[in-house]
Amino acid sequence: MGFVNRFKSLFSSKSEQLDEQPKEFQDPHRAKMTEAFVERQQSVIDDAMDELKSADEKIKSEPVPTSASDYDAGDVEMMDLLSEEEEYEDHSEMNVVEHLSVEEIGSHLESVTVEGDLPEEVKFE
Numbered sequence: 001m002g003f004v005n006r007f008k009s010l011f012s013s014k015s016e017q018l019d020e021q022p023k024e025f026q027d028p029h030r031a032k033m034t035e036a037f038v039e040r041q042q043s044v045i046d047d048a049m050d051e052l053k054s055a056d057e058k059i060k061s062e063p064v065p066t067s068a069s070d071y072d073a074g075d076v077e078m079m080d081l082l083s084e085e086e087e088y089e090d091h092s093e094m095n096v097v098e099h100l101s102v103e104e105i106g107s108h109l110e111s112v113t114v115e116g117d118l119p120e121e122v123k124f125e
Contacts, residue, residue, distance in 0.1 A: 027033075099105055109124040 112124060
């Protein structure tokens, strides 16, 4: 009971009943749950750090040399590019495949599935 309530009780004829505040619920398992949560969070952090470290190791590996494509003419001297005597090769038609009819291509879209937000199934025929 506070000082103000005591002072009021001296001058009032009837005693006012004080509303008792209900005690706040204390979960007996709160400490265990908090500890388990911290352990789970730490394991997630550790897993993420391990993944980041392994990603750094993968990036630092030596690059794999790639073979030159058919379009690469190799090393060229500047004077070779400026000379007008030489006839140039046309590389625009390299690796082009011509099909005389659609039947020889086959129906490669028969087994294709479409995934997404379509209301019904799409069939390719």
